[in-house]
Amino acid sequence: MPTPDAPLTVKPQVLEFFAGMGLARLGLEAAGFDVVWANDYESDKRALYQGHFQDEAAGHTFVLGDIGLVAGADLPRGAALAWASSPCTDLSLAGGRAGLAGRESGAFWQFTRLLDELGADRPGVVVLENVVGLATSHGGADLTAAVRAFNALGYSVDVLTLDARRFVPQSRPRLFLVGALNPPADGGAPSAELRPDWLRRPFDDPTLVTHQAALPEPPALRSTGLTGLTEDLPDEDPRWWDAVRTQAFLDSLSPVQAARVQALQRAAAVSRRTAYRRTRKGVAVWEVRADDISGCLRTARGGSSKQAVVELGDGRVRVRWMTPREYARLMGAADYDLSGARTNQALYGFGDAVAAPVVAWLATHYLRPLVERSASRMTAEVVGASR
Structure with missing residues (x-):
């Protein structure tokens, strides 16, 4: 039996809810976790997941279907961590902002129901990952409700934010709620990078049970890297837009955007930028980022996203759509197996996921030590009770 504070000798097991194509799993496994069970309702994402990991026959279980149809009795026992990247549709600025009462984002309540049904077998650590819009949804009431729901199950909750831009050249801020049955002591002065002022509400509410773990400062925000990450497609590749379509792109630019493009076009060095199609005053226009990073990848619905x-x-000026492999690289999953995947299937899967290196950082510096601390404490209690 390990002594208190000794590191775990076996990989802690994880239940992965709303798993998508498994990018959270990539990050968790990089930190030494073992994801043994996963669930999602999208068959295309499950196909991507299984195509990459190819381990269902080796004991991993992927349950395809509505989480509302899963019962606590169906879940493996003994997991140390439950991870949930619940749907963000009703919390995103791009959505209708129905919040946790929305049809899709309301699936969060099915996650807490399952934790409740696990009873004494519920994991000692839980994580909810979502868009930062959760912090402001319904004036902050949805975030408070989520923290309170975890509190009702015995978890103290920490709230922090991390941007994928700290690890890859993509602006992709996300919110994380970390619940612990055996929380760590507060870590002194909170990091303004991880817990900025706009996230103070839960900690300032005396009716909520919260903690703030001591964590290292995350890497600085990146401002370059996209040009070197994109694929070098040959001139004859049909994915480059033809002259007519390229000119239509240029004609749609505002004077500010056009000047930016022309300056980069005149430069001797070749660079790459990302562009989004926007609707301004009812007219479709293109906007080109000024920096050498990508905007937030989104699901490929309707083309404009x-x-x-x-x-x-x-x-020269050349334009094309971003490729699935570039999406993979921007999500920190450069080696993800995309063989057999349809283009829109891959774009949708990546656009709806969490960046793997963000999860790896959080799991390495927070979740794994928290799980080990919890296991050591339980071991000490067992040893003490047996004396």
Whole structure:
């Protein structure tokens, strides 16, 4: 039997809810966790998940279907961590902001129901990952409700934010609620990077049970890296837009945007930028980022949410849609197996996921030590009771 404070000798097991294509799993396994069970209701995402991990026959279980149809009795016992990247549709600025009462984001309540049904077998640590819109949804009431729901199950809750831009050249801020049955002591002065002022509400509410773990400062926000990450497609590749479509792109630019593009076009060095199609005063226009990073990848619905890559320099301008492999790289999953995946299937899967290196950082610096601390404490209690 391990002594208190000794590191775990076996990989802690994880239940992965709203698993999508498994990018949270990539990050968790990089930190030494073992994801043994997963669930999602999208068959296309399950196909991507299984195509990459190929381990269902080796004991991993993926349950395809509505989480509302899963019962606590169906879940494996003994998991140390439950991870939930619950749907963000009703919390995102791009959605209707129905919040946790919405049809999709309301699936959060099915997650807490299952934790409740696990009873004494519920994991010692839980994580809810979502868009930062959860912090402001319904004036902060939805975030308070989520914290309170975890409190009702015995979890103290920490709330923090991390942007994928700290690890990859993509702006993708996300919110994380970390619940612990055996929380750590507060870690002194909270990090303004991880817990900025707009996240103070839960900690200032005396009716909520919260903690703030001591964590290292995360890496600085990146401002470059996209150009070197994008694929080098040959001139004859049919994915480059033709002259007519490229000119229509240029004609849609505002004077500010056009000046930005022209300056980069005149440069001797070739660079790449991402562009989004927006609707301004009822007119579709393109906007090109000024920096060498990507905007937040989104699900490929309706075309307008997709990003284009604009190659500029040496007097030329070329435009094309971003490729699935570029999406993979921007999500920190460069080696993800996409063989057999349809383009829109891959774009949708990545656009709806959490960046793997963000999860790896959180799991390495917070979740794994928290799980080990919890296991050591339980071991000490057992040893003490047996004396």
